[in-house]
Amino acid sequence: MPQFLVLARDNGERAQKMAAMSPEEMQRIMGKYMAWTQRMRETGHLQGANKLRDGEGRVVRRGEGKLAVTDGPFAESKEVVGGYWLLEAPSYAAALELVKDHPHTELWPNTSLEIRQLHDYTQR
């Protein structure tokens, strides 16, 4: 079965809003995410998920033969990958169907979800 990576892209606006939320609002939002994740798990689509640690990444580049390491990307950046869910689905269309009611983009303006199929090396 093909696998799809669902990347959650966040922005600084979202981080700011979250920090100012009341416990009650946080729980409400949490409930939406958990309900989606649970559905994916119960229907056997969910293969894994992880949060990437915010604010401490490194970016490695090589320019003119020299290795350059910079800190970042940070949550304040326009679009930074905050985490991912790994889904199993028969096709892109099916994966898209699963992600259609994902709460991420509904809850946070100007965020996005990116869906990418993993290459299956057993299929030549």
Add this chain to the structure above:
Amino acid sequence: VSAGARQGEPGGPLAGLVGHLFRHAAGEMVAALARLMGPARLDLAEEAVQDALLRALETWPFSGLPDNPRGWLFQVARNRALDRIRHETMSRDALAAEGVVDLARRGDGDPARFGDESLAMMFMCCDPALGRAAHVALTLKLVSGFSVEEIADASLERAPAVAQRLVRAKREIRERRLALEIPLPRELAARLASVLEVIYLLFNEGYAAHGGESLVRADLCDEGIRLARLLAGNPQTDRPAVEALLALMLLQSSRLPARVDALGDLTLLAEQDRRRWDRRLMAEGLRHMERAAAGPEVTPYHLEAAIAACHATARDAASTDWRAILRLYDDLMALKPSPVVALNRAVAVAMAEGAAAGIAVLAAIGDDPALAQYHLLPAVRAGLERRAGRPADAIRHYRRALALRASAPERRFLERQVAELEGELSGTLRR
């Protein structure tokens, strides 16, 4: 990993997220951390708790719910508090000298024991050295886990005013070095009185707004009951007045499902569908009434609970023992007179002795300036005029009520009455 395995179990993974977990956990954690670090570091405790909740919000959507959500939150909050306190670069000895318990050496937070800390916090928030408005704002913020915006919403104040009030009150707490403890037995009764007043205020604020536009205000009823349950659940603070207030709130809440609007208690109790009353809450309320009767103490809460119990136990509106209710209102007027109690007593007089007697009592209290802007005074009068067979007078008083401040559902009710009466009048004329 175990969280993942648990998700598929019956009962569902969201079972751990029910109710107001975050809100209540926030209050418990702030209290516990402030107890460990000293009330002078309230802000630090609040920040650490906010950090922990934020961390949960960031990670749980991916990791799933941890096995013990409260324990998870408390551990993260404690670690955050530790990090922050280390930033203060105070030596361990200096901290110890300030009475700060060594956070690192404390075991994991045991949520079962959070109750005591929440109670201690409640008493500190309601310390007589702080003003009444500060009591309410502090309790909602630190014990109940409300945000500044939610407090503003609940108290009909503007958010910046609430924020400022909280800053000032916390400074008072630091400067006066208020203790974060359950008062000693000899001080308890007096200190408890101001805690109960705040709970009563919260509940009434929520009760009056029930069915209105704002959900947060309805939450106040639940929160009042939760706080009273905490007090009743601890042998140190379980006094008859606590049991009486808890009984009162439970009995009032049991009628909420059948309440059509905010005027229900005064005018529409008779028309309520009693099958919709919450029997479970009612039974619990009556149990606490019995416990409230232990000892000679009679507080206004006892009397109000007894009145609520009279209504709750009446099989139907017609068999309500209004004479007993009137006697209780007489006692209440003797113990804690207020214009609103006087108004309620007038209704009881009308029910026990007829509309004319009720109108006479109303006329006697009608000049009270405290009631001049109170829409329920003319609204009650209107209802009695209608019962006395004077629809034109009833309309006049309903219109007076409509000219005063009232909630949207109340206005709808009053307008409906006027329309009904006008319909009746024009029908009579045509005949």
